[in-house]
Amino acid sequence: MLLPALNQARATAKKTACLNNLRQSLSGINFYADDFKGVFNCVINHTGGSDKSDNWVSVLYGGDYYKFPEYIKNRKAFICPAAVMPKVSHRNTAFAMYNRRRDDTYYQKKEYFGDFCVKNANGFVSYAQDKFRQPSQFVLLADSYCGDMSSSYFGMPYYYFSPMKIDSLTSGAGLQLFHQNRSTVGFVDGHAGTMNAQELYESPAKITHTFDQNGIPQNIEE
Numbered sequence: 001m002l003l004p005a006l007n008q009a010r011a012t013a014k015k016t017a018c019l020n021n022l023r024q025s026l027s028g029i030n031f032y033a034d035d036f037k038g039v040f041n042c043v044i045n046h047t048g049g050s051d052k053s054d055n056w057v058s059v060l061y062g063g064d065y066y067k068f069p070e071y072i073k074n075r076k077a078f079i080c081p082a083a084v085m086p087k088v089s090h091r092n093t094a095f096a097m098y099n100r101r102r103d104d105t106y107y108q109k110k111e112y113f114g115d116f117c118v119k120n121a122n123g124f125v126s127y128a129q130d131k132f133r134q135p136s137q138f139v140l141l142a143d144s145y146c147g148d149m150s151s152s153y154f155g156m157p158y159y160y161f162s163p164m165k166i167d168s169l170t171s172g173a174g175l176q177l178f179h180q181n182r183s184t185v186g187f188v189d190g191h192a193g194t195m196n197a198q199e200l201y202e203s204p205a206k207i208t209h210t211f212d213q214n215g216i217p218q219n220i221e222e
Contacts, residue, residue: 148172
């Protein structure tokens with residue numbers, strides 16, 4: 001009789017810790033945006049032709065290739081404690097950030113959310129906070145999972161997601177429903193909560209592709 005209650009308590013504790021980590025990541029993004037004219041980045045590349053680039057995770061802990069202020073010191077703050085991880089060490093294993101380049105429905109959604117994407121001098125996409133029309137409803141960060149068996153990140157979190165497809169272009173990565181088939185999600189305005197697959201699909205963000213807590217694809221199609 002005690003085992004189910006104990007498992008439930010552990011699951012609740014992990015969900016709480018995950019939400020706290022997600023809020024730290026959102027705070028770091030907002031601090032970064034405050035310092036960079038209200039703009040934050042999914043991927044950064046200062047040299048254009050170089051393959052050396054810092055994604056949103058490495059930017060917030062000071063950069064792997066380029067120097068940035070250190071907004072978050074603990075790399076564990078970028079990841080759900082329920083995630084299956086050999087160790088927390090690489091910038092690509094993290095909560096997933098929405099990736100405009102992997103969303104074919106962006107132009108349909110911009111009537112509601114606004115045209116919030118801007119490009120830097122090298123053509124990389126960034127997000128402008130003041131151009132989000134509905135920041136409290138836009139899913140920016142969430143639990144993630146890489147389902148690509150050929151990837152070295154298979155079974156682990158991945159740093160970006162597409163809301164409407166999971167394929168080789170997205171590294172097979174999507175949102176994962178870690179917590180009793182709910183995903184922790186963080187919004188542009190800084191608040192965080194949990195949503196199940198149906199709620200993600202019915203939300204204005206229209207997220208159709210997820211993985212359940214065991215890594216099984218859960219796709220909702222119209």
